[in-house]
Amino acid sequence: MYKILIADDEGIVRDSLKYIIEKDFSDCEIYLAKSGRQAIEIAEEYSPDIALLDIQMPGINGLSALREIKAVNKKVRALILTAYDNFDYAKEAVELGATDYIMKPIDRKKIDDTFLRLMHDIEAERQKRQYDLCIREKMEAVIPIIENGFVLSLIIKNEYNYSGAQYRELLDLKEEYGFIIVLEWGEGFMSHAPGNPVGSSVRAHKFVTGISEQIRTYFKAYLSNIMGNKIVAVIPSETDNLSYEDRLRMIEKVRSLTASLKEMVSIDFKAGIGSVRTWDDAFESYQEALNALRHGVRKVTHVDDLYVRDTDDRQYADMKKALQDALMKGSDIEVRHEAEAYLSRVFENNDDLVSAKMELLEVYIDSCHLMEERGKYFKDDFGPKLIKASDAQTLRDIFIMAVQQLKQEILIQSGKQNTVISKAQEYMKKYYNKDISLEATAETVNISPYYFSKLFKEETGINFSDYLTELRINRAKELINQDPDRNIKEVSIEAGYSNPNYFSRIFKKWTGMTPTELRDSIKAEV
Missing domain, CATH: 3.40.50.2300 (Response regulator)
Known part of the structure; x- marks a missing residue:
C-alpha cells in the first residue's frame, strides 16, 4: 500500500x-x-x-x-x-x-516513470527496515548471551585473555576500565550468609527480566545470567578509580537498587562492590566484590570500606590472637612460627585457593589494624599480592613476607595503636568547635559514613553525635569553671555552638542545669 x-x-x-x-x-x-x-x-x-x-x-x-x-x-x-x-x-x-x-x-509517461522509481525506492527502504528489525530482534535475543559470555570471561581467571577482547568488540564497549558488583539474595542474612538460598533462587527466576531491567535503570551494566542466588554486574568506567565522593554516590545508588529489587521480588538483597580495574585485572574486582559481599556488615559494601573483624568461628580465634601477640612482641622467630601454624590450619580447612586467600586476607587486614594507618598494607602492597597468588606455595611465601614486614612496621611505631576510630576522635577533639559532621569525619579516615557510624558506636559505645556533644559540653564546663564571669555567648561559640539558646538547652539536657545556673553555683561556692 x-x-x-x-x-x-x-x-x-x-x-x-x-x-x-x-x-x-x-x-x-x-x-x-x-x-x-x-x-x-x-x-x-x-x-x-x-x-x-x-x-x-x-x-x-x-x-x-x-x-x-x-x-x-x-x-x-x-x-x-x-x-x-x-x-x-x-x-x-x-x-x-x-x-x-x-x-x-x-506528461503521463513522466508521471509513470517517476512513480515507478519512487515506489521502487520506497519498497527497497521498507525491505531494509524489515531486515534491520529482524536483525535487531535477533540481536536482542543474542546480546544477553554475549553479555553473559563477557562477564564469565572476567570472573573466570585468565579467561579474558582468550575471549574478552572479542566480547568487547561485539558489545561495542569502548571504556578501558570497569568494576564488578555481585548481587546476592535470600530470605534474610544470618552471619552474612543468605537464608534459604535455593528457595529464593527459584523465586527470583520468575523475575529475571525485571531484575535485569531494574539494574539497567541504575547503571550501564553488562549482566551475567542468574547464578544460583547471585547475579554479576559489570560496570564500565571512564577513569581508573573512584573518588571518595564517587564511591559514596555509588554505594547510595546500589543501596537504592537493592531496596527496589527487594520491593519487586519480596526477598532480601545484598551487594558487594569491587574496585575499578582494567579489563585484564577485572577478576580481582570480582574477588573483591565477593569478599565485600561475604564480610560486609551492611547490605551494600564497597571493598574499600571493608572492615574484616573476628568471626564467631572459634577454631581460628586463638591462633589469630597468638599471631598478633607475636607481631606486637616483635620476635622474628615467634612471628614466623605462628604464621606457619596459622597457614597450616587455613589449608587444612579450605579445599580451594580462593577460600584460603579470603581467610589469610582476613587475618592480615585485622592485623593491619594494629598499625597507626589501618589497612594501609592491605590496600597498597601485600593485599593485592595475596589476591594474585596462583598457587598455595606462593600464597604461603607472600603471607610470611607480609606479616614479617608488618612486624617491622609495628616496631617502628613503638607500639602506637592509632585505629581509624582513634584518628577520628583526634580529628573531633581538634575541630569540635567547628561545623564538623559525621560525613566529613568519615572522609578524613577514608571510610563511608555508613560504616564509620557503625564502627564508631561499636568501638566507643556512643554514637558520633553524642560523642561530639559530650566533647563540646565538657569544653563549655571547663571554660565556665576557669572563668565564671565569662559571657555565656562566648562560651557557646568557643564550645562549637553558634546559637546560645540552643547551646543552653543542650547543656541542660546533658548536665541537668543551664550554663548560667552552673556559673552561679560556682560563684556561690567561691
Missing part, C-alpha cells in the same frame, strides 16, 4: 493525476488537497509516502507546504508541480528535499 497526496488548487489537475495513478498503479490510497494548508493537515494525519505539490497555490504555496510537511515526515517523497520552467523554483525545491520537478501540462 502506497499513500499518495495530491495538492493543487485546480480541480481538473487533481482529478487527472488521480485518474492516471489509479489506472496505472494498484494498491494506492490517494488523498486530495486544494490548498497548501489542507495539504499540511492531510500530511500530518496520514503521513503519505509520496506528495505531489503545486507551487502556485493560494495562501500557503507548494514550497512552503513542502517545508512544513518535511518537518514532520522526513521520509516523504515530494514532487513539485508547476506551469513555469523557473530555475529558482527548481533549486529551492531541491534544497527543501523535493525528489523531482514536474512541468505542466502533465
Whole structure:
C-alpha cells in the first residue's frame, strides 16, 4: 500500500493525476488537497509516502507546504508541480528535499516513470527496515548471551585473555576500565550468609527480566545470567578509580537498587562492590566484590570500606590472637612460627585457593589494624599480592613476607595503636568547635559514613553525635569553671555552638542545669 497526496488548487489537475495513478498503479490510497494548508493537515494525519505539490497555490504555496510537511515526515517523497520552467523554483525545491520537478501540462509517461522509481525506492527502504528489525530482534535475543559470555570471561581467571577482547568488540564497549558488583539474595542474612538460598533462587527466576531491567535503570551494566542466588554486574568506567565522593554516590545508588529489587521480588538483597580495574585485572574486582559481599556488615559494601573483624568461628580465634601477640612482641622467630601454624590450619580447612586467600586476607587486614594507618598494607602492597597468588606455595611465601614486614612496621611505631576510630576522635577533639559532621569525619579516615557510624558506636559505645556533644559540653564546663564571669555567648561559640539558646538547652539536657545556673553555683561556692 502506497499513500499518495495530491495538492493543487485546480480541480481538473487533481482529478487527472488521480485518474492516471489509479489506472496505472494498484494498491494506492490517494488523498486530495486544494490548498497548501489542507495539504499540511492531510500530511500530518496520514503521513503519505509520496506528495505531489503545486507551487502556485493560494495562501500557503507548494514550497512552503513542502517545508512544513518535511518537518514532520522526513521520509516523504515530494514532487513539485508547476506551469513555469523557473530555475529558482527548481533549486529551492531541491534544497527543501523535493525528489523531482514536474512541468505542466502533465506528461503521463513522466508521471509513470517517476512513480515507478519512487515506489521502487520506497519498497527497497521498507525491505531494509524489515531486515534491520529482524536483525535487531535477533540481536536482542543474542546480546544477553554475549553479555553473559563477557562477564564469565572476567570472573573466570585468565579467561579474558582468550575471549574478552572479542566480547568487547561485539558489545561495542569502548571504556578501558570497569568494576564488578555481585548481587546476592535470600530470605534474610544470618552471619552474612543468605537464608534459604535455593528457595529464593527459584523465586527470583520468575523475575529475571525485571531484575535485569531494574539494574539497567541504575547503571550501564553488562549482566551475567542468574547464578544460583547471585547475579554479576559489570560496570564500565571512564577513569581508573573512584573518588571518595564517587564511591559514596555509588554505594547510595546500589543501596537504592537493592531496596527496589527487594520491593519487586519480596526477598532480601545484598551487594558487594569491587574496585575499578582494567579489563585484564577485572577478576580481582570480582574477588573483591565477593569478599565485600561475604564480610560486609551492611547490605551494600564497597571493598574499600571493608572492615574484616573476628568471626564467631572459634577454631581460628586463638591462633589469630597468638599471631598478633607475636607481631606486637616483635620476635622474628615467634612471628614466623605462628604464621606457619596459622597457614597450616587455613589449608587444612579450605579445599580451594580462593577460600584460603579470603581467610589469610582476613587475618592480615585485622592485623593491619594494629598499625597507626589501618589497612594501609592491605590496600597498597601485600593485599593485592595475596589476591594474585596462583598457587598455595606462593600464597604461603607472600603471607610470611607480609606479616614479617608488618612486624617491622609495628616496631617502628613503638607500639602506637592509632585505629581509624582513634584518628577520628583526634580529628573531633581538634575541630569540635567547628561545623564538623559525621560525613566529613568519615572522609578524613577514608571510610563511608555508613560504616564509620557503625564502627564508631561499636568501638566507643556512643554514637558520633553524642560523642561530639559530650566533647563540646565538657569544653563549655571547663571554660565556665576557669572563668565564671565569662559571657555565656562566648562560651557557646568557643564550645562549637553558634546559637546560645540552643547551646543552653543542650547543656541542660546533658548536665541537668543551664550554663548560667552552673556559673552561679560556682560563684556561690567561691
